[in-house]
Amino acid sequence: MARSALVVIDMLNPYEHQDAEQLARQVEPIVEPLAELVARAGERDDIELVYVNDNYGDFAADRREIEERAMKGRRPDLVRPVLPPPGCAFLPKVRHSAFFGTSLEYLLSQSRAERVVLAGQVTEQCVLYSALDAYVRHYELTVPPDCVASIHPDLGQAALHMMERNMSARLAPSGDCFPA
Template identity: 30%
Template sequence: MSKALLVIDYTNDFVAEDGALTCGAPGREIEHAIVECVKEAVEKEQEIFFAVDLHEPEEPDHPETKLFPPHNLRGETGRELFGKVKELYESIKDRPNVHWLDKTRYSAFAGTPLQMLLRQKKIKTVVLAGVCTDICILHTAVDAYNEGFRIHVDQAHVASFNKTGHEWALSHFKNTLGAEVKR
């Protein structure tokens, strides 16, 4: 069974203490676990996708403009991967199994070539990591489910703004999407 790791939105704006839309300490607490799961995927020569939110400074028609402050702006440090995940990415980014995906919606599938790339590489299972559990991880999981991919989520690899949303999303992954959820 071939797997791909999707590291979603683990950027300064979503994780750093002073990030524009930070999920705070819960996001920083999963840093080591994400680094370890990326290293494991590298060792197993699995496909690894860094799916990163991308916004332009002026986007009056983008739906998120009314919901959230400006974040993950093109060319800004807030859009860079956070901490040790950035360091690790820099050391592996030239490998043929490591991919960067710009995304402009919550889901890593929306408006990106992700589905096509996974099919080309005969991937059957996606392993989700990053932030936020109840926003971008959730929407990516729903699209993965709708596209027929199996879903794995380790609670140690995802975080959110609040515990209630995080717990609800983990339950939804398992009970509604049939995901394998490690608690």
């Protein structure tokens, strides 16, 4: 059973929203380390890999449709390397937190995860709110700064500081997230 979970948040993005260009510039440097982190997590039996993604108001959309919409968007180059691997859990969400209105809490309890690693976008929004929800559920929390992207870098840095200080999150480079 998994003791840790890697939760990848909102990386299937068509980049067709108001702040998309600004966000995309911040996502560019995290794609490679995030793809590597996902690959490492996928190779281990003790890590539950979970993608949680906004459904963009389409309550009929499934994983395939959300992936296709992202790949047909403005920046498929940012999506392709981090597409969810076959067989990993995929949960659509409608609000900021990966926990709100999803079965993430149940999935984590069934896998006996004690630690949650959060990666994806947007640091000062969905990642921050998911971190708070993980913290109040008593999960150990890790956030790799090289695998999260913000719209506003100053707010992203403030969010990381809040997670570290107020939620006891460990900020660690992606290479140090899953010790052997």
